[in-house]
Amino acid sequence: MTTTPRTALTIAGSDSGGGAGIQADLRTFFACGVHGLVALTAVTVQNSLGVQGFTEIDAETVTAQIKAVAGDMGVNAAKTGMLATAEIIYAVARTLDEVHIGQGTEVPFVVDPVAASMTGDSLLREEALEAIRTELFPRANLITPNLDEVRLLTSVRVTDKTTQREAAKALLEFGSGWVLVKGGHMYESPECVDLLSDGTDYLELSGPRYETENTHGGGDTMASAITASLAKGADMPGAVAEGKRFIERCVAEAYPLGAGVGPVSPFWRLAPN
Numbered sequence: 001m002t003t004t005p006r007t008a009l010t011i012a013g014s015d016s017g018g019g020a021g022i023q024a025d026l027r028t029f030f031a032c033g034v035h036g037l038v039a040l041t042a043v044t045v046q047n048s049l050g051v052q053g054f055t056e057i058d059a060e061t062v063t064a065q066i067k068a069v070a071g072d073m074g075v076n077a078a079k080t081g082m083l084a085t086a087e088i089i090y091a092v093a094r095t096l097d098e099v100h101i102g103q104g105t106e107v108p109f110v111v112d113p114v115a116a117s118m119t120g121d122s123l124l125r126e127e128a129l130e131a132i133r134t135e136l137f138p139r140a141n142l143i144t145p146n147l148d149e150v151r152l153l154t155s156v157r158v159t160d161k162t163t164q165r166e167a168a169k170a171l172l173e174f175g176s177g178w179v180l181v182k183g184g185h186m187y188e189s190p191e192c193v194d195l196l197s198d199g200t201d202y203l204e205l206s207g208p209r210y211e212t213e214n215t216h217g218g219g220d221t222m223a224s225a226i227t228a229s230l231a232k233g234a235d236m237p238g239a240v241a242e243g244k245r246f247i248e249r250c251v252a253e254a255y256p257l258g259a260g261v262g263p264v265s266p267f268w269r270l271a272p273n
């Protein structure tokens, strides 16, 4: 008998290098057994050496994509990645309310507050960060900033577990249900410790730190794996634990591609080993 999988929607940009953005989201959704839906926000021109530029999609087209798939196919969970402009962010927030996605609805919504690539190239026009804070965080069941994004959003500089907890508290003030403060960029630490909190519980998720240069798309892949788990019905701590296990293997098996930073790899989930 044919079974229709659960669906997950990504509202994000395209990476011509295929390692981050919607390409990372779709390959993660596939590897996690959910059907991926897409609302494209921007087309980036990039390779392993960095982002050479991007063109945003107009806000009406972004909105129309979300409505088209939500109305017909149904969305079991959604996430955002690169949103490019404040105008797109405002349009996405309004549309999510219309199609009943996000906090207070049946459909969980994850916000990965993407501001720049790991090569330091901006993926967001100015003033859009404030729109992410005010428009998206209150609608999000989970936000997943890395330490650079934490600093941009709160001005807290995370260097240890105490400041990581401080950052979680500051970020929850913006209204999301949960926050995951990812510690992967705390390079002094021998482990990757992420902190998940809803303001009541503070859960530390600890994992190994792998020696690799190839971590392109890591943030997108983890947020997508969490979103896939939510789409399949996991609760938040369960989905984040699942996402963490998934990204660990993807980093462990990341491969070189091009002269710069290669992508993390979800192939392990498909290949027999």
Ligand code: PLP
Binding pocket: 012, 013, 014, 015, 020, 021, 022, 044, 081, 082, 114, 116, 117, 118, 119, 123, 215, 216, 217, 218, 219, 220
């Ligand atoms: N390009 C796009 C379209 C993205 O969405 C992202 C991250 O979300 C990146 C590039 C940057 O990825 P990384 O920081 O892993 O290089």
